[in-house]
Amino acid sequence: MDSNSQRTRVHSDTVYQATKEALNRRGVTIEDIAKIVYEMQLPYNDGLTMEHCEESVKSVLKNREMQHAILVGIELDELAEKKMLSEPLQSIVESDEGLFGVDETIALGSVFTYGSIAVTTFGHLDKNKIGIISQLDTKAGEQVHTFLDDLAAGVAASAASRIAHRTRDLEEQNETFRDITPEETAPESKIDGATT
Numbered sequence: 001m002d003s004n005s006q007r008t009r010v011h012s013d014t015v016y017q018a019t020k021e022a023l024n025r026r027g028v029t030i031e032d033i034a035k036i037v038y039e040m041q042l043p044y045n046d047g048l049t050m051e052h053c054e055e056s057v058k059s060v061l062k063n064r065e066m067q068h069a070i071l072v073g074i075e076l077d078e079l080a081e082k083k084m085l086s087e088p089l090q091s092i093v094e095s096d097e098g099l100f101g102v103d104e105t106i107a108l109g110s111v112f113t114y115g116s117i118a119v120t121t122f123g124h125l126d127k128n129k130i131g132i133i134s135q136l137d138t139k140a141g142e143q144v145h146t147f148l149d150d151l152a153a154g155v156a157a158s159a160a161s162r163i164a165h166r167t168r169d170l171e172e173q174n175e176t177f178r179d180i181t182p183e184e185t186a187p188e189s190k191i192d193g194a195t196t
Helices: 012-025 030-044 050-061 064-081 089-095 102-128 132-137 148-172
Strands: none
Touching: 012 050, 012 064, 030 050, 030 132, 030 148, 050 064, 050 148, 064 089, 064 102, 064 148, 102 148, 132 148
């Protein structure tokens, strides 16, 4: 028996639920992120609704790369709040030191699955801090959101990229978001050649 067969595998549903719970625990909802997606994509998408954007965010949160990034980042933020990191990392994470780029690196790595649009959108959100991202970035008090603000930007950028790609699929069928239900936003099974 090889050593791989002895390892415990965590079911995808368990990781998805843990990811949603971690975000909720830190005060970030699917709706918070969907509001950013909606604001960014509405000018380009006839008939786009918040419900379409929420479905796109949910799909992004089912991506293992994103789940792992969120779980690791939130864990590090929480450990920093409890003063459980070793120095000098504790001080660096707790203060969100300007030259510390690991938070952006983890979030950026999680958006690569969603293509160049997601990468450039992440850069825009990282710079402009829209919606919940701004609230997390400027959080006062004892909470540490060094990783979470960037992770929220990564989820929003990825969900916006999915909407942009979906728009192209719809255009090729002479349709818009007015023609599909939120549930048809993901997975894109009704459009020939579409990808999730």
